[in-house]
Amino acid sequence: MxxxxxxxxxxxxxxxxxxxxxxxxxxxxxxxxxxxxxxxxxxxxxxxxxxxxxxxxxxxxxxxxxxxxxxxxxxxxxxxxxxxxxxxxxxxxxxxxxxxxxxxxxxxxxxxxxxxxxxxxxxxxxxxxxxxxxxxxxxxxxxxxxxxxxxxxxxxxxxxxxxxxxxxxxxxxxxxxxxxxxxxxxxxxxxxxxxxxxxxxxxxxxxxxxxxxxRNGAEAITAPGQLQSHYAPSSSVRLNALDRRGDELLLGFGDMDCDVNLSQSGDLIEAAARLFAALHELDQTGRPIAVAMIPQYGLGAAINDRLRRAAAPRNI
CATH class of the missing domain: 3.90.870.10 (DHBP synthase)
Structure with a gap:
């Protein structure tokens, strides 16, 4: 841009x-x-x-x-x-x-x-x-x-x-x-x-x-202008994965073998646009999700921020 x-x-x-x-x-x-x-x-x-x-x-x-x-x-x-x-x-x-x-x-x-x-x-x-x-x-x-x-x-x-x-x-x-x-x-x-x-x-x-x-500031995000995020799949999420482990599904980025790819060409805007839909698609399988490394620049920082929150331990 x-x-x-x-x-x-x-x-x-x-x-x-x-x-x-x-x-x-x-x-x-x-x-x-x-x-x-x-x-x-x-x-x-x-x-x-x-x-x-x-x-x-x-x-x-x-x-x-x-x-x-x-x-x-x-x-x-x-x-x-x-x-x-x-x-x-x-x-x-x-x-x-x-x-x-x-x-x-x-x-x-x-x-x-x-x-x-x-x-x-x-x-x-x-x-x-x-x-x-x-x-x-x-x-x-x-x-x-x-x-x-x-x-x-x-x-x-x-x-x-x-x-x-x-x-x-x-x-x-x-x-x-x-x-x-x-x-x-x-x-x-x-x-x-x-x-x-x-x-x-x-x-x-x-x-x-x-x-x-x-609103209690410790609550999950519900609107613009708040700091915390909320979305997390029901399955576990492992970040910076190089390959699959066990029955994991791999969310990829760039030219790689994976189950769902955020952007085959490594375009961060395309990856950001596909992120939530890709997580939903993989989450519907009920299997653990592994996520490939995303570059930490431009929109990659925002993508990684969301993925870190998705992978964080949850209170059951």
């Missing part, structure tokens, strides 16, 4: 149409929301989502928020509830993200959900974001448009400083008005505040009639 010529686009109809076309072709577009600028990719395209991680240098595959143009669009991907309806009426479009169970046949890349069976969804209020989402007519996965670990961007200038040459385009429509990431609320057994943001817990409580629970 490095060395890409980054187009400068504005919030005109022609440029928004151009940005939507880039997204449909699998490219990345930074765009403004009322909170911060997001780095958008087609949430249904594995390669596009993997490219988001590559461009950001994101250290692990944390869940991403799927941005949508309307409540009706969100209902195509997640199981809606009365609580979701009340919150959406109160705060959408706006800086509130809801985490809800995925519907069957959702088509969302597993890299967006980080292997979870839930999806974080938001309808942003920014006019340019809404225009782009309508023109694209699908879910756009978008973390903040900055290199991982850097200050979140609230202007196109901030985005250019960190990502110029790494992404296809930046849609510039001036500074963000909120400047703070969205509040993330998990609608599980009890509404749970997963990340504070532009909507306060008191405002949420006023709509729901009770204060949301607060």
């Amino acid at each position: 490095m060395g890409t010529k980054t187009e400068r686009l504005s919030a005109t109809l022609a440029d928004i149409t151009r940005a939507a076309g880039i997204l449909r072709s699998g490219g990345l577009v930074a765009f403004p929301t009322e909170t911060v600028y997001g780095l958008g990719g087609n949430a249904r395209n594995d390669d596009a989502v993997a490219a988001i991680y590559e461009a950001k240098g994101r250290p692990s595959f944390n869940p991403l928020i799927a941005h949508l143009p309307s409540v009706e669009a969100a209902k195509r991907y997640v199981s809606w509830s009365d609580q979701a309806e009340r919150l959406a009426r109160a705060f959408w479009p706006g800086p509130l993200t809801l985490v809800l169970p995925l519907l069957e046949g959702h088509g969302i890349s597993p890299l967006v959900t980080a292997g979870l069976d839930t999806l974080a969804v938001r309808v942003p209020a920014h006019s340019a974001a809404r225009a782009l989402l309508s023109a694209f007519d699908g879910p756009i996965a978008a973390p903040s448009a900055n290199p991982s670990g850097r200050i979140s961007p609230t202007s196109a200038t901030h985005v250019r400083a960190g990502l110029d040459g790494r992404i296809e385009a930046i849609l510039d429509d001036g500074p963000c008005t909120v400047g703070l990431e969205s509040t993330i609320l998990g609608l599980f057994d009890r509404p749970t505040l997963l990340r504070p943001g532009g909507i306060s817990a008191d405002e949420v409580a006023e709509v729901l009639g009770a204060a949301p629970l607060t």
